[in-house]
Amino acid sequence: MSLKIYNTLSRSKEEFEPIEADKVRFYVCGPTVYAEAHLGHAMSALVFDIVRRYLMYSGYDVNFVMNFTDVDDKIIAKANEIGADPYELAEHYINEYKRNLAELNILPATKNPRATEDMPQIISMIEALIEKGHAYEAHGDVYYRVESKDDYGKLSGRKLASMNAGARIEVDERKEHPMDFALWKAAKPGEPAWDSPWGQGRPGWHIECSAMNMTHLGEQIDIHGGGNDLIFPHHENEIAQTEAVTGKEFARVWMHNGMMSLKSEKMSKSLGNMITVDEFLADYPADVMRLWVLGGSYRGPLVYSEEVIEQTEQAYKRLLSAKKSALPGAVGLQADALATLQNEAEKAKADFKESMDDDFNTAGALANLFELVKVINLARADGATDVQLAQAQGVFMELAGVLGLTLEEKKAQSASDADAFIDLLVALRRDLRAEKNWALSDKVRDSLKELGVILEDSKDGTSWSWE
RNA sequence: GGCGACGUGGCCAAGUGGUAAGGCAGGAGUCUGCAAAACUCUCAUCAUGGGUUCGAUUCCCAUCGUCGCCUCCA
Structure with a gap:
């Protein structure tokens, strides 16, 4: 069995083959840091944490990079609103975000680059784009020329012509084409700005990810991930920029997680219908959040409701039951019953891998885990001793660990x-x-x-x- | 309007061309002073209408519905 991953680029599941054997260069788009993380961020982070853990479990050496967008219109606006320094504001939310990730038992990234820390690379990448005719300067701004490569739109399946027709945005007259996007924005008074060949300014949103990718992972990467709301324009533009500069395929596989919604509406900062990670974790263990995400398909939507969370909490308790010790008066299992237990455990493990190999089918893998719970509990009820349960419980904890579940029961403070x-x-x-x-x-x-x-x-x- | 995803039991949710995993809830038992836990049994014909096929929930078409993107967004 080998791992298959759904690639947004080809819209199909493909056999996963990294560029370099046993190594995975993995980039995930992190958040723009101007507010607290909500459950949608947690979902995305959990999805890619699970992918990463499974890759590691499968023997890959994973270089996992997740960026922070720390200079952007929203950050500046928020900073002005509350009278804070934009850099400090970003710093604050980055720390909060990292704290939330740790609380959710998400492995720390190998690296967390920030746009403001890779400014020279961003500028030199823009220079390269201008030099190659893929970008042009206009009044201190620099725009990417979408018509300079004919495969623009390949990720999102859009054609420039059709997008043109439906354009409702006011067209900026400095652009050659309405869809051209900013690589560099000239600074307005009072905004954070960096020196560049085009004057004081700051990078556009998309270029930073391209530059950080190249700086920290190289010209070509294995997996690029993010929410499916980033497919267009963000990832489309990243591909355009990077491939225009390198002339090589940027990412082999593009993975996108589905959106979380609240009452049939996408949870997002701009809509204001969000539940923060802190709010959730005040009421439920991190494992419940993870279990909830694991219960569905990472590519599909996840709808929040109290009922579903409570169901998940019950399921979590059942998972916990497998960890319990032997019954006080356990007399021990007969040899054939013990053999059955151990065989079932090995079967659960094999089934689990098969599920996960199929585009990280966590719902299926979870079902395999629950089947193991049943086998363990049955053995215990039949009188298995702790020693006899150990092997199956070891497999159980191993698989739960692959999914990032700790299954640690919370202890009272004292x-x-x-x-x-x-x-x-x-x-x-x-x-x-x-x-x-x-x-x-x-x-x-x-x-x-x-x-x-x-x-x-x-x-x-x-x-x-x-x- | 364009692009895309999806519609499986009361709820959540896998999956397959040959009559459907798992979890929650429900019902009936075992155990127990009771309770809890655990265990056993039980609970669907896969949105609708066509088509292809020996046979479709699974393939194709249409319809209805839900959602996402097309503008900042994980």
């Missing part, structure tokens, strides 16, 4: 302090139960539940856990 008292209550309750004082023993159980401690009785004793 867990270590409380433990002794809870143990004491459980011991007292055992005596109450021995005396068949059900009223009091139930009261202890109910009261502890209100404090977030779950008691579970079995004929061999009582176990407890934090909710």
Whole structure:
């Protein structure tokens, strides 16, 4: 079995073959940092984290670069609005973003380049484009000439002619063609600006990604990812610029995640219908967010609703059940039953890989994981000992880890302090139960539940856990 | 208007030319003082209408519906 990935460029699944064997050059478009990260950002980041983890699991050495757009109209506008320095504003949100990623158990990028830190490369790339006739200067601005290459539009499947017809944007007269886009914008008074051959100014949005790609990964990369809202114009323009400069194919595979929506409307900063990552994580473990994303197809939309999140939370609890220890009085499995358990675990692993190899079919992989949960729980119910469960549970945790699930149950702040008292209550309750004082023993159980401690009785004793 | 995606049980969601994974919820059991957990059993004919085929949910066409992009956006 080999990995197949859906390539937006060809609109089909293709066998994945990196440029250099065993190495993957992976670039993902990060956010423009002027506001808190919302669940849509989290979805995208999780999708590519899962892709990256699976590539690593498959033996690839992954060089994962995600940029931050830290100079842009929105950042400047927001900074002016609140009277802050644009650079510091960006700095603030970059740190917040990184904190959110860490909380979501997303592996840190190999590199997080920022537009403002690669200015010389951006400028020299624009110079190269002008030199080759793909760009032109006009009053301190520099525009990319979309008609200079005849494959413009190949990613998004658009033809210049048809776009022209529907253009409702006011056409800037300095442009040769309405679709020409800015590589460099002349500075207006008070805006952050850098020196350039065309005067003071700042880079356009698309060129920074091209320049950062080239600087940090090289002229050609294996995978370029981002939200599907970036296909046009952002990624289309990135391809145009980069290929115009290098004359080589830019990215082998273009991956795009679907959008998150809230009540049938795309969640976005500009629409204001967003739930921030912090808001979500205040109520649910990071694993629930990840599990929710894993439950669907990364290319499709994800619709937020309380009901779905609660369902996901229940599913999460079921996943957790596989980790539990053997029952107190476990007598051990017969040899054939143990063999079945281990075979099933290996089968789950093989099925899991097969699912993931098919364009990261996480919903299928998750189903394979749940099948393993069932097998483990069944073995435990049949009396398997901890030692006998270990192999299957090891496979289970390995696969969960590939998906980035930690399955760590959250502990109360002062867990270590409380433990002794809870143990004491459980011991007292055992005596109450021995005396068949059900009223009091139930009261202890109910009261502890209100404090977030779950008691579970079995004929061999009582176990407890934090909710 | 142009380009694209999608429409599977109450909810979420895989998948296949030969009658449909998994999760949540529901129903019935086992276990238990009770509860919880776990386990067992149970719950769909795949938007609609045509067509191709021995046979389609899966291929083609049309219709309806939902969503995304075409402007900043993960």
